[in-house]
Amino acid sequence: MPDSQDATSNPRPASAGAANAGEAAGANSPAVEFRDIDIAYGKFVAVRDFSLSIAKGSFVTLLGPSGCGKTTILRSIAGLVDISGGQIMIDGRRVDDVPIYKRNIGLVFQSYALFPHKTVFDNVAFGLKYRNVPKPEIVRRVGKALEMVRLPGSEKKLPSQLSGGQQQRIALARAIVFEPQVLLLDEPLSALDANMREEMRVEIKKIQKETGITAIFVTHDQEEALSMSDRIVVMNQGAVEQIGTPQQVYDTPATAFVADFLGKANMLAGTVSASATAVLLATGQTVNVACPRPLAQGSKVTVVVRPQKLSVGAAAGANVLSGRVVSASYLGGSAIYEIDIGGKANIRANAPISGRVLREGEPIDLGFDPGDCVLLDEAGQRIS
C-alpha cells in the first residue's frame, strides 16, 4: 500500500458505467452497485469516490497494481471491510449494515483457505449446512459441484492431499455450491504455477458462463484481466482510472497510467506543430497522428503506441523513426526489439519477422500508422 496519497493527481474520469438507478429490488437492478464508496483506515484513504454498477451474469475484473484498493473493494462487498461512506447494493438491497454471514456471497481466496481439518465433502457442504439444506440434497449438490470443477469422487480427501490447483477448484466449488448472488475472486490464480494458472483461467471463465453467476475478479495480472473479463475496471491509488471492455481499455487507454499498466505502451512526448495533425517529438522527429479533434498548436501531448502496432525495417511505411537496436528477443513468430531513438526511454516494438532478426547495435527503422496511436494531453488524459 502506498503510504501517501496524491489527492491532486489527475482528475478521474467518472464514467461509472450505465447506472441502473432503480431503487427497488428486482430483476432489473444490477447485481452489485457501488455508490460513492469511501474506505479509510484511520487517516489512510484506501478507496475514494468509487462508483460502479455491475450487470447480472457479467464477469468484471478489478485490475491494478498492489495497493490500488482493488482487494479492499472486493472485501467491502463481502463485508470483511467496513466502508466509511457511500452505499453498496446487492440485487438492489442495501447491504452496508448486513453482517458478512447474511450476505450470500461466494468468496474464493488467493490462499484457497480450505478448512484443513475437514474433508473435501465437509468443505464444500459447509455453506449448504448453514442454509438448512436437507442432507440428501447436500450430498447431491456437493457431488454436482465437484463434477463441475472436474474433481468428482474426491469427497473423502483432506485438502492436504490435493495439489494447489485441485485445492483452488475445491475452493471454487465451495463458493458456488450454494448459488450465491455474487462470486468474489481475490487473485485466485496467483498462488498457482504458470501452466495451472492458464488452465484455471479457462475453467473459471467456463464455470462462470455455465452457472450465469455474477463474478467480480481481482487481479494485478493484465493478461488474466484481458482474457477473462466482460468489463475491466482499472484502478490506481484508490480511484478508478478507466472502465471498459478489454478491448476498450487496451486500444484506447483513458489515461497515461492505463496505457502504461496494460501492455507497457510506448509514450512519446511531443508538441503539436504547425499542422494540427503533426506532432514534433522531443527526440526531434515529426509524426502525423489521427486525432478526433483539432489540436491547439504548441500544446504538449503524448503519443501512445502499442509495441504490436509498430512495424520495423522495410515494413515501416508511415511516421518512420530511425534508431538503433538495444536488445532483441526472438519469440519464434515475432521478435521484441528495444530501440533507442534518442529519447529518455527506449521504444519497444513487437513485430513479425521478415528476413533475419536484427542484432544489437544495428540501425533500425520503425513506423506506425497515424490511426494506430492514442493522444494524451498534458494531464495524462486521452484527447477524444
Place this chain on the structure above:
Amino acid sequence: MKLGRRQEGRWAWRLTGFVTLCVYIFMFAPIVATVILSFNASMFGGFPMTGFSLQWYGKLMANEQVLTAFRTSLWIALVTSAVTTAIGVVTAFALVRFEFPGKQALSTLVILPALVPETILGVGLLVLIKAIDQPRTMLLLVLGHILLAVPYVVLITQARMVGIRRVYEEAALSLGASRFSSFREITLPLLIPAVVGGALLAFTISFDNTSASLFWRPAGVETMPTQILSMLKISISPEINALGTVMILVTVGIPLVGGLILQSLTRLKRRDQPKEETL
C-alpha cells in the same frame, strides 16, 4: 596433522558425551533413587536394599490422610485445568484476533503471575484475603492455582492461535456461519493441540504446587505436596518414597499419555483417508 585433528575431535566428543551423561545423572538420579527405594523392604530408607517389597504402597493405600490429600489434589487440579483452559482460550483468541484499548496492558497482566515469585504471590493473595476479612477456603486455593496456571495456558494457546490464519474464519463467515459457529467449527478444532497441551500443563502445575498451596490452603486441608512435607517433619519413611513415585507417575504420566493419545488420534484420522491418487 590431519590425524591429530581427528584425534582431538574424538576427545572433544568424548568429553561432551561425558558431561552430558553427568548432567543426566544429576537430573535423574534422585528420581530413580526415590522410585527404587520405594520398593525397599527395609524400614530405613537407604542403600543397600535389603529386599523387594510392596509394603510401603500397601501402607500408603491404608493411610486415610494420604488418600484424602490425593483426592483433594486431584479435584483441585481437575477444576483448575478446566477453568484455566477456558480462560486461556478465550483470552488468547481476544489477544490475537481483536484490537481493543488496553490490549498491551492485558497481555502483560495475564503473563505477570508467571514472572512474580510464587512465594510473593502466595503472601500477596493471603494479605489481600485478610485485608477484606475473608476466610481461607477451598475456593481461594483453586482460584490461586488458576492464577498460577493461566499465563502458561495463554502463552501456549496464543502461539498456536497466531499460526491459524484469519482467512479460515473469513471463509467460514462468508459461507454463512455466524461468528460463534465459525469459532466452534473452524478455530477451536484447529486450536485443539494447544487446548489439550494447555489443559495438561495446568493440571500438572496445580497438582505439583507446594509453596503457594502452603499459604492458601484452608485449615486442616492437605494437598499431596503439603502432605508429603508434613510427613517429612516426622521422619523420612520409605512410605514417602512410595508417595513420591505415585506423584511422579501422575505428573509425568498424564501429559505423556495425553500427548500419545493426541498423536494417535491425528494418525488414525490420516489413515482413514484414502491414499492420494493422481486425478
